[in-house]
Amino acid sequence: MLTITADLYGKIVAHARADHPDEACGVIAGPAGTGRPERFIPMLNAERSPTFYRFDSAEQFQVWREMDERDEEPVVIYHSHTATGAFPSRTDISYASEPGAHYVVVSTREPDRAEFRSFRILDGVVTEEEVHVVAGRAGSSPE
Amino acid sequence: MAIEVRIPTILRTYTEGQKSVEGSGATLAELLSDLDSRHSGLRDRLVDGSGLRRFVNVYLNDEDVRFLGGLATPVADGDTVTVLPAVAGGGR
Numbered sequence: 001m002l003t004i005t006a007d008l009y010g011k012i013v014a015h016a017r018a019d020h021p022d023e024a025c026g027v028i029a030g031p032a033g034t035g036r037p038e039r040f041i042p043m044l045n046a047e048r049s050p051t052f053y054r055f056d057s058a059e060q061f062q063v064w065r066e067m068d069e070r071d072e073e074p075v076v077i078y079h080s081h082t083a084t085g086a087f088p089s090r091t092d093i094s095y096a097s098e099p100g101a102h103y104v105v106v107s108t109r110e111p112d113r114a115e116f117r118s119f120r121i122l123d124g125v126v127t128e129e130e131v132h133v134v135a136g137r138a139g140s141s142p143e
Numbered sequence: 144m145a146i147e148v149r150i151p152t153i154l155r156t157y158t159e160g161q162k163s164v165e166g167s168g169a170t171l172a173e174l175l176s177d178l179d180s181r182h183s184g185l186r187d188r189l190v191d192g193s194g195l196r197r198f199v200n201v202y203l204n205d206e207d208v209r210f211l212g213g214l215a216t217p218v219a220d221g222d223t224v225t226v227l228p229a230v231a232g233g234g235r
Contacts, residue, residue: 047231047233052234054229054230057229058207060227077230082234093232095229097151100152
């Protein structure tokens with residue numbers, strides 16, 4: 001199950017809408033081992049394509065190093081599909097390389113309704129999971 | 144001579160779970176062969192028939208080696224090589 005604040009959910013959808021008709025992509029980092037998405041990191045789509053995305057390699061290096069320094073990991077890796085549904089494609093599955101991440105796919109194929117679904121992708125196997133949207137802003141927690 | 148090589152999660156099955164290993168060589172090609180002698184199969188995940196695999200990023204210190212010399216990039220004692228699988232995909 002992916003538990004995510006409404007604030008972060010909204011940020012992902014807004015990014016996908018803003019980049020439509022190109023695919024949008026990014027990461028939500030969270031404290032290592034917690035599975036808690038907290039820090040929204042929209043990434044450049046180096047392919048700038050309506051059917052493909054790829055993190056810019058220099059930007060990915062900076063972001064991964066920063067996560068390492070902050071003891072974070074990529075909790076969510078998101079991207080959008082602009083003409084197909086919110087489900088991992090064959091390329092999504094073949095390139096999935098973070099076994100601990102929640103892979104969020106947003107579809108912007110319909111102008112008035114974004115589809116938002118989350119999946120685990122492990123060794124080529126896709127498992128959909130429930131998305132649990134909670135109140136509160138990223139980083140704020142009761143404890 | 145020691146060059147630190149940082150290994151991403153998905154390749155740590157080749158390094159007994161270690162996130163960082165050491166190797167030696169004058170070029171990236173030699174370094175990868177050296178690593179493969181102790182971590183068999185690792186090189187094949189990074190290199191194919193035409194050079195460095197397209198969807199694996201290899202960095203020498205802060206720079207993507209695609210912009211340096213690819214497999215011929217010179218490496219030296221004290222350098223850090225980082226491997227990150229590309230994050231990519233799409234609608235098709």
